[in-house]
Amino acid sequence: MDVLVFFIYQRTAQNSASEQIQTFQASKSESDNNNSTPKPIKTRKPPVNYRHNEDNQMATVAAQKKALKELEKDNKKKVEKKVMAPKLPEKMTVSFFELSRAAMTELYAKSQVASEGPDYQALYFNTSTPKNELGKLDPSLEPLPGGRSEFMKANTSIGFNYPAGSNTGGAEWGLSFKMNIGEITRVSTSFEFLADIIIHTGEREPPYTSNFESNFKLNNKKSLLILGVLPKQKLPKAQLSRVQATPLSILDSDYFVGSNQERQTEFLMVVQVN
DSSP, X not given: OHHHHHHHHHXXXXXXXXXXXXXXXXXXXXXXXXXXXXXXXXXXXXXXXXXXXXXXXXXXXXXXXXXXXHHHHHXXXXXXXXXXXXXXXXXXXEEEEEEEGXXXXXXXXXXXXXXXXXXXXXEEESOSOHHHHHHHHOTTOEEEEEEEEEEOOTTOEEXXXXXXXXXXXXXXXXXXXXXXXXXXXXXXXXXXXXXXXXXXXXXXXXXXXXXXXXXXXXXXXXXXXXXXXSOSXXXXXXXXXXXXXXXXXXXXXXXXXXXXXXXXEEEEEEEEEO
């Protein structure tokens, strides 16, 4: 009986070992089959360069800002050009001054002769603010009454009359001139200047007369100065009261008529457009 038990145990052990061998072989065969099929190679994605992307975004934003800034600058220039475009002058202003003769040399240096005659001289003065500039040349510059501004249009006339008296027939005499306005542009204004001056300085003396005309093309950024015009003679006292509110009041100035040798002055008329 012991022999039979041993035989059964041995047979069982052999069967178990055989089953394990078969299981291992089957597992190995399956593993070999699996290994014989090539597996797909996985491609590795390159690492994301966040720094590069950020730089590109910043460059794009910077380019957009630059383009916007250039557009705004261009638009600003267009607006400024439109706003700063000079307008046509609308007014003619005439003013009068008593100017020291000592300032004449420097005045000529800042001017160009426009025209001249026996009784007058006209200069183009290189400024659109003549009063300020004349004041720098002559701190004692004395404004004279009678200046005013008038609206002007092309092909019209502007008259300025400053009577000082009248003759026995009733006709007035004094300082009179007229501007015949021609072409008006954004650069210059053309006009004809006509002067008619009659001054009675005494009953026994013949009247002073001066008639002249001249054409000017005044740069709108400059001024026209007219010197001379009036005689250096005092008016009779009876007439002085009538001219005190006019530029003819200079005929009562000792500096102008020459009785004061310490200081000599000149009569100056200024024309400007604006």
